[in-house]
Amino acid sequence: MKNKFQPKVGIYFSHYECLGHTTRVMALSELIKVKYPQSDLFVIQAGLPQKHTQLDNLSQVFTLPHPFMNRQHFRQALNASNIDSVLRSKICSKIIHSQNPKLFITETFPLGHDACRYELIPSLVDAARGGSRIWSIAGYPLLTGKSQNWKNKVMGLYEKIFICCPQEEKIWLREFMPNSKQRIEHQEFFDRYAAKINFIGYFLPQGQLIHDKITKFNSTETKFSHKVLVLRGSGAVYPKLIAQAILASDDLPEYFEMTIVTGPATTNDEWQLFNRLMHKKRLNNVKLLRVVSHYEDLIKVASVCVATSGYHTSAMLLKYRKRAVLVPFEGYDKTNFYEQKARAAMLKEKIGAQVISIKELNAKNLLKAILIAAQQKESKQILSKGFFGASSRLNQALTELFGRSQGQIKDQL
Numbered sequence: 202m203k204n205k206f207q208p209k210v211g212i213y214f215s216h217y218e219c220l221g222h223t224t225r226v227m228a229l230s231e232l233i234k235v236k237y238p239q240s241d242l243f244v245i246q247a248g249l250p251q252k253h254t255q256l257d258n259l260s261q262v263f264t265l266p267h268p269f270m271n272r273q274h275f276r277q278a279l280n281a282s283n284i285d286s287v288l289r290s291k292i293c294s295k296i297i298h299s300q301n302p303k304l305f306i307t308e309t310f311p312l313g314h315d316a317c318r319y320e321l322i323p324s325l326v327d328a329a330r331g332g333s334r335i336w337s338i339a340g341y342p343l344l345t346g347k348s349q350n351w352k353n354k355v356m357g358l359y360e361k362i363f364i365c366c367p368q369e370e371k372i373w374l375r376e377f378m379p380n381s382k383q384r385i386e387h388q389e390f391f392d393r394y395a396a397k398i399n400f401i402g403y404f405l406p407q408g409q410l411i412h413d414k415i416t417k418f419n420s421t422e423t424k425f426s427h428k429v430l431v432l433r434g435s436g437a438v439y440p441k442l443i444a445q446a447i448l449a450s451d452d453l454p455e456y457f458e459m460t461i462v463t464g465p466a467t468t469n470d471e472w473q474l475f476n477r478l479m480h481k482k483r484l485n486n487v488k489l490l491r492v493v494s495h496y497e498d499l500i501k502v503a504s505v506c507v508a509t510s511g512y513h514t515s516a517m518l519l520k521y522r523k524r525a526v527l528v529p530f531e532g533y534d535k536t537n538f539y540e541q542k543a544r545a546a547m548l549k550e551k552i553g554a555q556v557i558s559i560k561e562l563n564a565k566n567l568l569k570a571i572l573i574a575a576q577q578k579e580s581k582q583i584l585s586k587g588f589f590g591a592s593s594r595l596n597q598a599l600t601e602l603f604g605r606s607q608g609q610i611k612d613q614l
Contacts, residue, residue, distance in 0.1 A: 207239045208603045211300055211333075212260075213293070213324075214308035215247035215270045215317055218437040218466040221340055221512030223254050225365055226308055227406040229338060230259040232592055236599060243300055245293060247317060251435075251465065263296050265289045269316065272437035272466055275533060286319035294324045298331070304602060305333045311355045312339045312362070315346040322355060329358050334602065338363045340512045342371045342400075343540050344387055352390070361598065362397050365404040366512075367587040370547060377543040399598075403516035404591035405497075425458035425486070427575055430503035432496065434511040436464020438530050440471045441562060446507060447478040448564035449571070450487045457575075460488045460499060467491055505574045507567070510545040518548060519588060522580040525554040526570040528562055552580040 210233055216222035226244060233240050242260040248270035256262050267285050297305065305328045310317050329335060335358050342364050344352070371391065378384045391398060431446040433439055443463050450459045463475060472491060479489055493499065500506060500517045508514045510529040518525050527548060529541035548554040555570040 207241060208233075208237055208304065209241045209300065209302045211243050211245065211297060211302035211305045212308060213245040213247060213306070213310070213317075213321065215268075215310075215314050216249075216251075217270050217275060218249060218251070218272045218435050219511065220251075220254075220435040220465075222248075222308055223251055223256070224406055224513045225338060225340055225404055227254070227256060227259065228404045228591075229306070229308075229595070230256070231406055232595055233599070234259055236596060237603065243296075243302070245296055247289070247293075247320070265292055265320070270314070275438055275530075275536070289320040290323050293320050294327055297324050297328050297333075301331060302328070302333050304336065306336045306338055308337075309339050311337065311352050311359070312364075313343055313345040318351060318355070322351075325355065325358050335359050336361045336363065336598075338365060338404075340364075340404075341366050341374065341540060341544075342387075342391065342398075343374060344390060349386055349390060353393075356394055356397070359397060361399060362394065363591075363595065363598070364398060364400050365402065365591050366400065367402055367585065368400040369585075369587065370544065371400070373543040373547045374540065377539040377546070379537060379539065399594065400587065401591040401594040402587055402589045403512075403519070404595075405513070405516055405520070425456055427454075427457045427504040428502060429453070429457055429459040429571055429575075430499050430506045430508075431459060431461040432499075432506065432508040432514055433462075433464050434509055434514055436467040436471075439509060439528065439559060440467075440474070441559065442507070442509065442528050443471075443475055444478060445562055445564045445567050447475065447482065447487065447489075449568040451483050452564075452568050453484075453486060453571070458486045458488075460490065460503075462490045462493055462496070462499070465492045505571055507571065510541040510548060512544075515544050515548060518554070519551060519584065522552050522582075524574040524577050524579065525552065526567065526574050527554050527556050528559055529556065531559055551582055551584065553577055 212226055212229065214222055214226045230242060233242055244256055244260045244262050246262055246264045249268045250264050266288065310321060325335060337359055375384050375387055433442050443461060446461055475489060497517055500521055500523060503523065505524045505526065506518055507526045510527045525548065527545040529545040530538055531542060532538040545556045549556050555574050557566055557570055
């Protein structure tokens with residue numbers, strides 16, 4: 202008979218070379234390992250392996266072959282017919298069958314990442330038949346895809362859906378949806394499954410996201426009294442943000458310094474471009490880094506943060522009530538992404554963030570926004586408990602499923 206303190210848990214996730222999805226999986230893995238130190242945890246990584254992240258320190262990691270979720274699909278829609286779904290489905294099912302988890306969790310799916318359904322639904326059916334409890338953990342209440350019919354069928358397999366943001370973000374998202382049909386479908390879906398859906402607040406890993414061997418940020422005092430931090434998350438989108446920040450840096454006041462982190466998904470061509478721009482600078486007031494070991498360290502000491510409004514970055518900006526300049530990801534060409542625009546609008550209201558559209562982004566406008574943000578008073582607005590507290594809510598759900606724990610769970614605020 203297995204010890205009740207050794208639960209078998211599996212997590213499936215995919216991503217577009219983004220850190221937001223990875224951070225949620227890491228935060229969940231950390232929580233399970235702290236709560237049940239002897240737990241048997243495995244992760245099925247359906248996207249490109251993110252070589253810098255520390256998932257393998259927390260769990261056994263299985264990677265599906267021929268990953269299809271990568272940064273190029275931000276520009277070009279994913280063609281599901283080109284996915285070797287039969288092979289991936291067989292391997293996914295084999296992993297789950299051999300591991301036989303008591304609890305199986307999918308990250309984002311079934312709310313989003315629709316292309317994953319070809320490989321994942323057969324595994325979910327098999328897991329449910331084998332007695333696995335099935336949960337989902339998503340970052341935000343965004344439904345993707347043109348048809349919701351298959352979602353309604355799959356939702357029958359799920360016991361719980363945890364959405365790692367405040368319920369308020371659902372309202373902001375709905376306001377930015379491009380048409381009334383989407384708003385109605387969104388409302389109907391969340392009304393229909395209200396009993397299964399739990400908004401638990403933002404969920405951040407406590408440990409380092411990136412391996413120790415990667416550059417650690419040096420926060421020692423310098424002659425500069427104002428520190429500007431420029432981030433683009435994983436680096437999967439908007440190289441223009443990095444380029445314009447480098448160009449703007451020469452016109453910053455002399456008491457400003459800038460640290461720019463281009464992100465682990467930065468391509469070699471992009472890195473060469475950024476370094477060419479650095480060589481043309483007049484002032485020595487910028488540190489250019491590709492990857493750092495702990496993003497939170499930088500945000501803590503920054504006077505102003507310039508970033509896209511991705512999940513991970515936005516949650517930390519709210520956590521520390523940081524002065525910010527946001528350039529939300531809106532998509533490329535004909536694609537329309539509104540999740541980050543909605544979140545940027547929310548951060549503008551909550552912490553006074555400056556928001557610049559990518560269409561209006563240039564060195565002059567960015568410089569102006571940084572200087573305005575630097576002069577703002579720090580936000581004193583008290584955020585409701587719904588904004589954070591994911592750890593305690595998931596801790597309670599796991600206790601209900603597996604019983605009491607051995608580890609101590611800490612809140613994130």
